[in-house]
Amino acid sequence: MSARIKVLCVLLAGVALLTAGCTSGKNDQSSATTAQAGAPAAGPLTVKVSTTARGPEQGFNAGKAAKQVSPDIQKFVSRYLTVAFMEPAQAQSGYKDLLAMFDTPVRANAKKQLDSLSLGSVGSQVKAVRPGKATAKAVVLFGGGHPIAATVNISFDGTADTEQGSGPLRLRSVFQLLRAQSGWRIAAYDSNTGGQN
Numbered sequence: 001m002s003a004r005i006k007v008l009c010v011l012l013a014g015v016a017l018l019t020a021g022c023t024s025g026k027n028d029q030s031s032a033t034t035a036q037a038g039a040p041a042a043g044p045l046t047v048k049v050s051t052t053a054r055g056p057e058q059g060f061n062a063g064k065a066a067k068q069v070s071p072d073i074q075k076f077v078s079r080y081l082t083v084a085f086m087e088p089a090q091a092q093s094g095y096k097d098l099l100a101m102f103d104t105p106v107r108a109n110a111k112k113q114l115d116s117l118s119l120g121s122v123g124s125q126v127k128a129v130r131p132g133k134a135t136a137k138a139v140v141l142f143g144g145g146h147p148i149a150a151t152v153n154i155s156f157d158g159t160a161d162t163e164q165g166s167g168p169l170r171l172r173s174v175f176q177l178l179r180a181q182s183g184w185r186i187a188a189y190d191s192n193t194g195g196q197n
Contacts, residue, residue, distance in 0.1 A: 045086055047134040049074045055142035069140050069147045076101075076177070076184045077136045081156055084118035085171070086131065091123025103178060103185040116191045117173070125162045129169070132157040150177040150184070170194060 051073050053065035083090055083098045090097060095114050102110045114120040119129070133155070140150040156171040173191035177184045 045078060045081055045131045045134060047074060047078050047081065047136055049077060049136045049138065051138045051140060053140045053142055053147075055145075057142075057145075060142065065142050065147075066140070069142075069150075070138075072147070072184070073136065073138045073140065073150065073152065077134075077152065077154060080154070081131075081134060081171075085129050085156065085158060085169070088119055088123045088126040088129065091119060091121070091126075095120075095123075101184075101186055103180075103187045106187060106189070110186070110189070113191070116193055117171075117189070118193070119160070119169070120193070122160070126160045127163065128161045130159045130161065132159065134158075146179070148179050149187075150179075151175070152177060 049070060051066045051070040053060075053062045053069060055062065055065060080098070080101060083095070083101070094111070095118055098114075098118055099107055099111055110117060115122075119126055134157070136152055136154045138150050138152045140147050142148065152175045154171060154173045154175065158169055159166050160169050171191065171193045173189060175186050175191075176188040178187045179185075
């Protein structure tokens with residue numbers, strides 16, 4: 001329960017930053033863009049991914065396996081961040097595309113926790129997101145020569161532009177992924193989003 005309260009506090013702080021269009025404390029150098037100056041155009045999302053692999057088989061080539069699966073992890077993380085943050089219009093559909101990335105048993109919970117996984121309820125106020133640093137560290141478990149599960153730590157920072165101004169946002173998440181026929185699915189998660197510290 002205390003973790004949930006902490007998430008809510010971070011979210012409320014993030015909403016306040018987004019709607020007020022200001023920052024405080026250490027991050028004054030990334031303070032709000034004034035409405036008359038206009039916000040800079042959103043640049044492309046670039047995610048730096050570091051992947052390692054583990055396997056039970058004798059003679060398992062971890063380096064080769066990591067190189068093999070890294071583009072797939074890169075694609076998954078880029079897709080997640082794009083749908084969760086780079087496409088604010090997703091808020092209008094209730095983040096349907098984002099929820100499709102979750103395994104069925106956790107999808108209902110994810111739907112209740114969209115504020116900790118994406119722009120969430122603030123998405124309808126956001127005109128554009130300018131991505132900053134985005135990184136992911138993945139450990140992929142192989143079995144029978146194929147990826148079967150992964151733990152992915154994602155860190156994303158950006159700036160959200162609203163009618164009132166601009167404010168920082170961030171995502172810090174750990175996803176447990178399972179490999180399905182249709183691709184990676186999020187089976188469990190621990191996620192926080194809000195204004196930057």
